Amino acid sequence: MKILIAGAGPAGSLLACYLARRGHHVAVHERRADPRLGDDEEGRSINLGLSARGVRALTDVGLMHEIWPSTVPMRGRAVHAPDGNVTFHPYGRREEEILHSVRRRDLVVSLIAHAEAQGVAFHFGHRVVDLDKDAPALTVEHDGRRTTVAADAVVGADGAFSAVRALMHRGLRADLHQEFLPWGYKELTIPKVPAHHEALHVWPGGDDGLIVTHPNLDGSMTATLFLPFERFAEIDDPEAFFAERFPDALPLMPDLVKEYADRPVGHLVSIRTTPWHDGGKVVLIGDAAHAVYPFYGQGMNSALEDCTVLDRCLGLGEPGAAFAEFERARRPHTDVLDELSRQNFVELRDRVRSPLHHARRRADLVLSGLFPDRWVPLYTMISHTTTPYADALARARRQDALLRWSALGAAGLAALVLARKVR
Numbered sequence: 217m218k219i220l221i222a223g224a225g226p227a228g229s230l231l232a233c234y235l236a237r238r239g240h241h242v243a244v245h246e247r248r249a250d251p252r253l254g255d256d257e258e259g260r261s262i263n264l265g266l267s268a269r270g271v272r273a274l275t276d277v278g279l280m281h282e283i284w285p286s287t288v289p290m291r292g293r294a295v296h297a298p299d300g301n302v303t304f305h306p307y308g309r310r311e312e313e314i315l316h317s318v319r320r321r322d323l324v325v326s327l328i329a330h331a332e333a334q335g336v337a338f339h340f341g342h343r344v345v346d347l348d349k350d351a352p353a354l355t356v357e358h359d360g361r362r363t364t365v366a367a368d369a370v371v372g373a374d375g376a377f378s379a380v381r382a383l384m385h386r387g388l389r390a391d392l393h394q395e396f397l398p399w400g401y402k403e404l405t406i407p408k409v410p411a412h413h414e415a416l417h418v419w420p421g422g423d424d425g426l427i428v429t430h431p432n433l434d435g436s437m438t439a440t441l442f443l444p445f446e447r448f449a450e451i452d453d454p455e456a457f458f459a460e461r462f463p464d465a466l467p468l469m470p471d472l473v474k475e476y477a478d479r480p481v482g483h484l485v486s487i488r489t490t491p492w493h494d495g496g497k498v499v500l501i502g503d504a505a506h507a508v509y510p511f512y513g514q515g516m517n518s519a520l521e522d523c524t525v526l527d528r529c530l531g532l533g534e535p536g537a538a539f540a541e542f543e544r545a546r547r548p549h550t551d552v553l554d555e556l557s558r559q560n561f562v563e564l565r566d567r568v569r570s571p572l573h574h575a576r577r578r579a580d581l582v583l584s585g586l587f588p589d590r591w592v593p594l595y596t597m598i599s600h601t602t603t604p605y606a607d608a609l610a611r612a613r614r615q616d617a618l619l620r621w622s623a624l625g626a627a628g629l630a631a632l633v634l635a636r637k638v639r
């Protein structure tokens with residue numbers, strides 16, 4: 217088949233590799249410039265946490281060994297208390313239960329090179345402006361000109377504000393749930409971190425903000441400051457704000473004032489939608505089909521996993537049935553990821569400082585050590601395994617219920633023993 221992909225982000229570039237491997241003729245149209253020619257990262261996250269699902273997908277297309285050297289391991293969370301005290305909490309019990317920080321640009325450049333080597337054609341500076349669903353065909357704008365390209369199928373991998381999705385949904389009884397978080401984000405730099413470089417640092421500030429950092433290969437860290445959206449404009453003295461809210465982060469950011477003024481405020485959006493496809497002619501993947509808040513670090517990982525699932529579905533039969541099966545098999549899981557990503561916002565912002573939260577996480581790790589086959593913490597299943605998201609949540613709920621019943625049972629037993637002693 218001749219397949220057109222809109223968007224050369226992580227999802228579009230990886231799917232191009234999968235489709236080329238199946239022998240399809242693939243062309244990718246990307247509105248931005250070729251990332252190999254320079255940085256064009258404005259308005260998006262610089263580095264991302266790669267976890268098991270993404271690693272599996274990249275391994276599947278034979279690319280992970282090329283990506284490893286560009287990654288920095290993140291072995292756990294380093295949580296900063298207001299008094300400057302830092303506590304480290306490992307992500308898992310096993311050596312391999314870690315995350316990997318990777319620059320979005322490095323990842324995408326590797327994917328593009330890999331796809332091109334398999335014959336995929338990339339057209340940069342090509343913005344998709346129209347879709348003919350029946351042909352199907354895409355109309356792209358480049359250098360002020362419009363061209364229409366026909367194909368056998370079109371893939372919308374053009375992100376949360378997907379043009380393909382909007383055009384595909386025209387005339388269909390489509391649902392779209394789009395929700396902006398009242399918080400936004402700004403990326404800042406920490407040139408050198410005194411301890412725990414191989415960690416995701418968190419400064420939980422409750423309603424007053426949240427900082428999360430990812431390590432870079434050169435020893436620096438990219439810090440993402442999350443705040444209520446309007447608050448960014450109200451802060452006219454970022455140093456005074458940091459001195460009050462995140463005092464131990466301030467000395468780590470020598471360029472704070474300049475960066476705060478120069479860097480844009482990004483928004484955070486959640487998208488749930490249906491249908492994901494129109495017959496066998498158009499299909500959506502990645503953020504175009506399901507965008508989540510970034511607090512579980514799964515947006516890109518789930519977008520990469522989509523490609524693995526769609527590739528498997530394409531192996532089952534003709535495109536119409538494959539696209540339908542893709543949505544049927546995948547959407548319940550990405551809906552659950554949406555729910556989990558919302559919950560993790562509250563966890564990172566507020567709960568990571570609470571002793572109760574740490575006691576619960578420790579109990580989880582102890583139980584998984586005692587019963588490795590029976591007890592797997594939810595975080596482990598989401599980040600370190602490829603258990604489908606909804607199955608992971610269902611299992612975690614069963615485990616929680618068991619824990620509650622065991623606690624009740626233990627309390628009942630203790631009461632019985634106490635009553636006997638009193639008698």
Ligand SMILES: Cc1cc2nc3c(=O)[nH]c(=O)nc-3n(C[C@H](O)[C@H](O)[C@H](O)COP(=O)(O)OP(=O)(O)OC[C@H]3O[C@@H](n4cnc5c(N)ncnc54)[C@H](O)[C@@H]3O)c2cc1C
Nearest residue numbers: 223225226227247265344374375502503513514515516517
């Ligand atoms: C602050 C922040 C932190 C994050 N951290 C993580 C993390 O740690 N781990 C993780 O897994 N995920 C993370 N994410 C989520 C992750 O960035 C996204 O889920 C991921 O980029 C989705 O990939 P995609 O290819 O589907 O879409 P995108 O990355 O949005 O790519 C879409 C591509 O389509 C192009 N495009 C758009 N419109 C058109 C058009 N009309 N014509 C042609 N091309 C077009 C765009 O230029 C872009 O290149 C984070 C997100 C944010 C905002």
